[in-house]
Amino acid sequence: MISLKDKDIISILDFTKEEILYILEISGKMEKEDRHGILSGKILANLFFEPSTRTRLSFEAAMKRLGGEVIGFDDLGTTSTVKGESLRDSVKIIEGYCDIIVLRHFLEGASRLTADSVNIPVINAGDGASQHPTQTFVDLYTIQKSKGEIENLSIGFLGDLKYGRTAHSLAYALAHFNADMYFISPPSLRMPKDYLEELELKKVSFQEVNSISEVSDKLDILYCTRIQKERFAEPVEYEKVRGLYKLSKSVMDELNVKDGLKILHPLPRVDEMDESLDSTEYAVYFQQAHSGVPVREALLASVLGVIQ
Structure with a gap:
């Protein structure tokens, strides 16, 4: 039985063919069935250090359609990064506010660093010119x-x-x-x-x-x-x-x-x-x-x- 519980999604190389097909199967079910409420009480932190329209809004829509809540930012200028705070310190703080982190960052390896720094799942929403x-x-x-x-x-x-x-x-x-x-x-x-x-x-x-x-x-x-x-x-x-x-x-x-x-x-x-x-x-x-x-x-x- 395939389970992706608590799995970080950093690189497609981390997935087997069977896991990829599993996600596609579940995606089909999500498109056809109303699953509202299954993520009730869960909070997603959408952390976008780089511009995005489709990825950011589709994650937000997905979380809300499943009954969860969304916090986060899409403007680097509103964060403590401009004060010199490191990415590691930022995500270790934000970890205490949510159940899962979605990160887009301009530096390659940022998502892996984040996953290594926190104890909740991290999803890579694009890191530099590396992967998505x-x-x-x-x-x-x-x-x-x-x-x-x-x-x-x-x-x-x-x-x-x-x-x-x-x-x-x-x-x-x-x-x-x-x-x-x-x-x-x-x-x-x-x-x-x-x-x-x-x-x-x-x-x-x-x-x-x-x-x-x-x-x-x-x-x-x-x-x-x-x-x-x-x-x-x-x-x-x-x-x-x-x-x-x-x-x-x-x-x-x-x-x-x-x-x-x-x-x-x-x-x-x-x-x-x-x-x-x-x-x-x-x-x-x-x-x-x-x-x-x-x-x-x-x-x-x-x-x-x-x-x-």
Whole structure:
């Protein structure tokens, strides 16, 4: 019997294939059934040291729909961090106010540090350019719903693969499911070497290419990512790659694509994906964003031990 009670959610690498499938199964139940009240009396601390819309609000909605309460912040300027308080001291204090912590931070490793510092479960809501495991569960759930399966699919990752933590986590997760992966990016934004080495160890089939046209006829899923201006040390380096890839209905019409191709995007989008795609059969990214609520309901309920 699988139990995730009191488990920290820091990296998708910490999950077995069976645990991933378990979360997807529970997510489906959460979407179909009213579970209001099962987290009554529980408090979630939403600690966002970095901007967020979908992740922060979907965690808040999930907790409240299950009957729990939410405290926290989304503005670093309102915290004692500006006075010099360390992350470790902050979370050790906040631990006494809640039952579970969800943390987004601009530094890689911040979630692991937090989990090592407190005695309640910690969920990584994105740490620097490293990983974003709960988004990965949302992505997998969306793929499963839109394609009917997650085994043996061909997945294209497009855009910023160097700093794109959602792409990093999803690639690791798909290694469990016999996926063929195509990493589509300019040389300066390639998938980091350590991630590729991990995929090689897992005997995952992958290929690095510069253009979507090279592989469009092979793809079941195209996972589009934003080129993240905030991750670049120098603005001039961002300007070199800004707008390098831009998907639109007309672009997709010109490509040779497989029937049933679906486009995912963790959002927000800037100029890499035109609104003309929104009404096409390819687009599932808004459904993807909405799936954040049942998936995070499943994660919260499982980690807090009310579903086993």
